[in-house]
Amino acid sequence: MLWLFLCIVVVDVLVATFEVIVPNKHLLAIRGRPAVLGCEFTSGPDLSSLVITWQRQEDSRVVHSFYYQQDQLDRQCPKYHNRTSLYVSELHKGNASLRIASVRPKDAGWYLCIVSNAKGTGRALMEVTYGALYSEPRLSILVNASALKVQFETEGFPKPEVIWLGEHNQNLSYYLEIHDQIEDGLYIIKSICEVQKAVVNVTFTLKNHLLNQNLQRPMFLNYDEDTTDHMIIVLAVLSVVCILLVIGIIWLALKKQNEQRSSL
DSSP states (O other), X not given: OHHHHHHHHHHHHHHHHOOEEOSOSEEEEETTSOEEEOOEEOOOSOSTTOEEEEEETTTOOEEEEEETTEEOOTTBOGGGTTTEEEOGGGGGGTBOOEEEXXXXXXXXXXXXXXXXXXXXXXXXXXXXXEEBOOOOOEEEEEEOSSOEEEEEEEEEBSOOEEEXXXXXXXXXXXXEEEEEEXXXXXXXXXXXXXXXXXXEXXXXXXXXXXXXXXXXXXXXXXXXXXXXXXXXXHHHHHHHHHHHHHHHHHHHHHHHHHHHHXXX
């Protein structure tokens, strides 16, 4: 009985000393960049019995598997092909971290790190959130007879906070258009501020709170409405002249053809 009791105590101690942990329960992954899902386990002296499996919690899809001292990717989800790797040289230190290259929108979700070796079996859960930095805003200036419109266009994720300020830091009204590109994991943002004055002094601000991104683009423009009107008139006259020239060339060509036919 004493021998049996000692065996049970030894087994309990071995199991109790084995654990699998994720240092960070949440990881913010950025579009196009690699993401490292950290996972640590109680290492053993021998890797021959080590089995590591990373999988998605919601549907048990296999993200990466390692056993028999090498990667085993026959059952790997196709969406992760050629994108995942372990730090094999650090497995003996208890490092089961997974690297996912070039993060995509569908990489977001819950991941299970399952590890077993001669000391025991354990698992740990972590969440991956997806975000995309907004690109450099592209400026467009639209002029019509009544007003001037300043437009900025950019892409990122998630939906941002947009602010337009006037020269005295007062909030300005604006138009915001958002298109959802599901496959690319981006929102296309187009924002327009209409200004009635001849002197334009506005500041466009976009905030991506998830990634702590703050884009601020001031815009100053002094334009002459009369000059703009004159330019429009000049362009209209030039367009008419070009049309008349084309008509004249076509008429001369037809006249020449008719003269050639008459001479035959």
